[in-house]
Amino acid sequence: GSNKKEFRVKIDTGSDVLWVFDKDCRDDIQPLCAGHNKYDSSESEDYTEVDDEFKVGYGAGGIEGMTVKDTVYLTDNIEIKDQIFGAVTKTLTGRVGYDGLIGLDMRKYKDELPSFLHAVEDGQLEKPIFGVFIQNGGRQGEITFGGSNEAHLEMETAVSANVEAGGLFMIKMKKLMLGDTEACKEEDASCRAWIDTGTSNIKGPKYVVNRLLRETLDTDASKRFKVKCQDIDSFPNLVMTSG
Numbered sequence: 001g002s003n004k005k006e007f008r009v010k011i012d013t014g015s016d017v018l019w020v021f022d023k024d025c026r027d028d029i030q031p032l033c034a035g036h037n038k039y040d041s042s043e044s045e046d047y048t049e050v051d052d053e054f055k056v057g058y059g060a061g062g063i064e065g066m067t068v069k070d071t072v073y074l075t076d077n078i079e080i081k082d083q084i085f086g087a088v089t090k091t092l093t094g095r096v097g098y099d100g101l102i103g104l105d106m107r108k109y110k111d112e113l114p115s116f117l118h119a120v121e122d123g124q125l126e127k128p129i130f131g132v133f134i135q136n137g138g139r140q141g142e143i144t145f146g147g148s149n150e151a152h153l154e155m156e157t158a159v160s161a162n163v164e165a166g167g168l169f170m171i172k173m174k175k176l177m178l179g180d181t182e183a184c185k186e187e188d189a190s191c192r193a194w195i196d197t198g199t200s201n202i203k204g205p206k207y208v209v210n211r212l213l214r215e216t217l218d219t220d221a222s223k224r225f226k227v228k229c230q231d232i233d234s235f236p237n238l239v240m241t242s243g
Contacts, residue, residue, distance in 0.1 A: 001044025001070045007037050007099040011132060011143050012198030013169050015103030017056055018072070018115050019086030022065055032091050037099045039068075039087050046071040046081065054086035061092035072115055074102075074145055078124045084112040101198070104130065105168055119145070132197055169195040171242045176204075178212040179236025193242065202238075 007020050023040040025033035041047040048069040055064050065088040072083040088100070104116050113121065120128045124146075131148025135141035142149065173191045176184035183204075184191035193204075203209075213225040216236055227235055 001039070001041070002046045003043045004073060005037065005039070005043065007039075009100040009102045010096075010098045010198065011104065012101050012196070013104045013132070014194070014196030014198045015101065016105050016107035016114050017086060017103045018083070018101070019054065019056070019063065019065070019088050020100030021091075022087035022089050024087075024089040025065075025091070030091065032093070032095050041068060041070070041087070044070050048082065050084065054088070056086070058093055063088045063093065064090040074115065074119060078119055078145060080115055080118045080122065080124070083115055083118055085115070104197075107168075116145070134197070171195060173240065173242055175239065175241040176208070176212075177237075177239045178216050181212055181215045183208045183212050193240070 009018075009020070021033060021036045021038045023038045025036075025038060027034040041049075050067045050069050052067040053064070054067045056062055063086070065086050067084060068087045069082055069084050072080045072085065074080065103114055106114070106117060108114065116130065119125055126146040129147060131144040131152075133139075133142050133144075133149060133152040139152075142152075170192045172189075173184045173193050175182070176191065217225045217227065
């Protein structure tokens with residue numbers, strides 16, 4: 001909004017929406033709303049009413065609220081006017097440690113440009129790219145709009161994710177191995193990975209995952225693959241090579 005209120009948001013390359021908690025997400029009614037910075041449309045001169053509900057489902061629940069239009073600042077210098085986003089008044093998920101979420105994939109939510117594409121179209125960025133560094137080894141995670149921070153690159157040539165049909169970020173996998181079992185080869189053009197900063201899971205096609213695990217682990221009576229915590233150190237290494 002015009003008041004430049006700050007929100008701590010989750011960076012999600014697997015989502016196309018932007019949302020923050022709204023002031024009507026009351027702590028006394030919904031304890032999960034407590035402890036967050038909240039959007040208040042009355043504090044912004046740029047707010048425009050949008051007569052539409054906002055609803056997004058997640059694996060562990062979902063969020064609901066209203067769709068609004070206001071000025072959004074990705075940084076102090078990147079100003080996006082008339083950006084559509086969700087003001088969340090109800091959450092069915094567990095407690096989260098952030099005030100909202102910014103989706104960075106290239107799909108359109110209800111035919112509206114996502115915030116990053118909006119910034120690109122408005123000419124706000126030096127280049128139509130962004131770089132994400134995931135927190136590692138005590139170093140703070142960060143996102144760079146319009147480029148990437150070369151201080152975080154450990155290779156001379158960076159591997160870039162390409163936007164494919166459906167707006168998802170995909171990379172080519174050169175190799176995927178669990179121990180001595182190989183599932184992906186460089187000549188296999190169909191072996192690709194979707195980069196999703198919004199999850200900590202590693203997922204893959206069922207036939208590939210089953211092949212890797214079947215040749216490495218035993219199954220229980222329910223035909224599920226299980227690893228005992230005390231056996232983690234002896235579990236074979238998972239090696240993923242992209243490029």
